[in-house]
Amino acid sequence: MQRFLSTNSTVTAPVSVDVPLLSNQDVIMNISLIKEYHENMSKKDASLFVMQGLQRLGIAHVAYKRNPALTSEERFRAMLLRAAMVKDALIVIDRPFKIISHLENAGFLFQSLSEIDDLFIHCHIFEYRWMKEKYGDLCL
Amino acid sequence: MSIKSVFDSGYLKLLRSCAKIEFLTDMGCSMEWIEKIGRSIGKAGKSFGGTLAFSGKVLARMLRRKTYSSATREVLVNQIYFTSVQILPAFLLVSILFSSLLVGIVFQVLKDFGLTEFFGHVLMGLIVTELSPIFAVLLITLRSASAINVEMAVMKSNRELKTLETFRIDLMNYLVVPRIINGMVSMVLLSSLFAIVLMASGVLFSGLIFDMSVDVYRNILLNSTSFSDIFIALVKCAIFGFFITLIPIRFGLRATSELTSVPVVVSGGMVNVFLAVLIIEVLSLLTKLL
Numbered sequence: 001m002q003r004f005l006s007t008n009s010t011v012t013a014p015v016s017v018d019v020p021l022l023s024n025q026d027v028i029m030n031i032s033l034i035k036e037y038h039e040n041m042s043k044k045d046a047s048l049f050v051m052q053g054l055q056r057l058g059i060a061h062v063a064y065k066r067n068p069a070l071t072s073e074e075r076f077r078a079m080l081l082r083a084a085m086v087k088d089a090l091i092v093i094d095r096p097f098k099i100i101s102h103l104e105n106a107g108f109l110f111q112s113l114s115e116i117d118d119l120f121i122h123c124h125i126f127e128y129r130w131m132k133e134k135y136g137d138l139c140l
Numbered sequence: 141m142s143i144k145s146v147f148d149s150g151y152l153k154l155l156r157s158c159a160k161i162e163f164l165t166d167m168g169c170s171m172e173w174i175e176k177i178g179r180s181i182g183k184a185g186k187s188f189g190g191t192l193a194f195s196g197k198v199l200a201r202m203l204r205r206k207t208y209s210s211a212t213r214e215v216l217v218n219q220i221y222f223t224s225v226q227i228l229p230a231f232l233l234v235s236i237l238f239s240s241l242l243v244g245i246v247f248q249v250l251k252d253f254g255l256t257e258f259f260g261h262v263l264m265g266l267i268v269t270e271l272s273p274i275f276a277v278l279l280i281t282l283r284s285a286s287a288i289n290v291e292m293a294v295m296k297s298n299r300e301l302k303t304l305e306t307f308r309i310d311l312m313n314y315l316v317v318p319r320i321i322n323g324m325v326s327m328v329l330l331s332s333l334f335a336i337v338l339m340a341s342g343v344l345f346s347g348l349i350f351d352m353s354v355d356v357y358r359n360i361l362l363n364s365t366s367f368s369d370i371f372i373a374l375v376k377c378a379i380f381g382f383f384i385t386l387i388p389i390r391f392g393l394r395a396t397s398e399l400t401s402v403p404v405v406v407s408g409g410m411v412n413v414f415l416a417v418l419i420i421e422v423l424s425l426l427t428k429l430l
Contacts, residue, residue: 019303024291036211037309043214086307 013083013120015076016094021067027078028054028063034085053081056115072100077112084119091123097131106135187412194390195382197312198320207313215314219322223284224329231279231330232337238275239338240345242267247342247349256350260364263342268335269373274421276331277380280323281413285384288319289409292392293402301393320385327381328374369428376424383416 021030031053032046041049054060057077062070070078076099083091096109103109113123127135201207246267250259292315295301304311339361346352352360391409395401 014306018299019306020298020300022295022300022303023298024295033211033309034307036214037209037307037314040210042210046210082307 011088011090012092013086013089014092015079015083017098023067026064026066031082031085076100080112084116089120091120093125095127198316201312201317207317212313212318216318216321219318223322223326235334235337240341243341243345247345251349260360264364269369272335273331273377275334276327277417281384285388285413289388289392289406292389293395293405296395297397297399316389320382323385324378324381327377331377379420384413387412387416
């Protein structure tokens with residue numbers, strides 16, 4: 001995965017336990033930071049844009065919470081939305097079951113991705129071979 | 141050879157070898173000390189050079205227009221709010237108490253020693269331009285510099301800095317520059333505020349102790365004001381602000397992924413901030429003398 005990230009570094013946007021949310025900022029600031037920094041979008045516009053994304057993912061209520069106060073599902077979705085904020089994003093999800101360990105299958109992941117599918121171009125999921133079962137027929 | 145002589149010669153041999161060993165140990169000890177001192181000087185020199193090089197990089201970034209993205213501006217505003225605005229009630233309270241006490245004592249001493257004619261120079265030259273920056277630097281260091289040091293170290297330990305790098309957010313632009321500009325702005329503002337509180341309490345105490353009217357007090361202050369001193373004091377405040385935020389950031393960034401490294405870099409950072417404050421104070425006094 002590291003090799004993949006380094007060869008596609010200009011547009012890759014990882015969702016991984018190794019790339020955590022900033023703990024001294026709330027969720028909305030964590031996500032809007034990407035738009036504010038890369039596109040110089042104003043705080044107001046970026047926050048509005050992010051809030052719409054959070055509403056689509058059904059986690060608008062966590063907008064002003066910080067990382068330690070989130071459940072695994074909320075954290076995953078917040079990290080996914082943050083990755084989708086990268087322009088023409090190539091989202092890379094690194095071992096999603098490490099982020100939400102209690103999931104029985106990948107249904108939640110694909111549902112989350114389908115809710116914001118207009119915000120990214122591609123998504124790659126990197127997973128251990130022995131987790132293949134959890135992905136069912138969706139596995140390549 | 142009798143038994144005694146064998147014993148004697150053996151004893152002498154032993155004595156000689158002991159002396160020799162002791163001599164060598166002494167030499168070893170002194171060499172070790174010299175090496176230790178050399179290593180410490182080398183380390184301090186390297187650290188000082190590193191801090192200056194880092195300062196150069198930060199200054200270069202501060203002068204670039206591209207640095208100030210919307211995100212950077214937001215961090216800057218937040219930092220100024222945390223450092224200069226949130227502290228205001230406590231700062232004002234402490235300033236009023238401390239300045240009243242200080243001005244009261246100084247005016248009384250001047251009166252007792254018959255040095256009433258120097259009170260304007262003492263108030264402006266010593267209390268306003270020298271003590272105000274020190275007071276502000278102490279408060280900002282204790283409250284904000286330590287917080288910045290811990291914040292950086294914890295972010296490094298939690299791999300949050302790696303997160304920023306992964307999303308191609310420049311650490312210097314997003315974390316370092318706004319905090320340092322905030323340090324400079326806050327130092328100038330809080331030091332000026334302390335000076336204003338001090339001069340206001342001077343009105344009260346000059347009336348009580350010297351029976352002086354407000355107009356006379358104002359004239360004395362204006363006559364004893366040296367604008368070069370005020371300029372030096374403001375520049376000194378900005379330099380204080382620059383270094384009391386830069387050093388904690390630099391030390392915070394030295395933390396490793398282990399949480400145990402956090403207290404080590406924080407204590408190192410704070411000791412170095414104290415040394416920097418001393419060095420800047422001495423340099424500013426030398427500037428005044430020259």
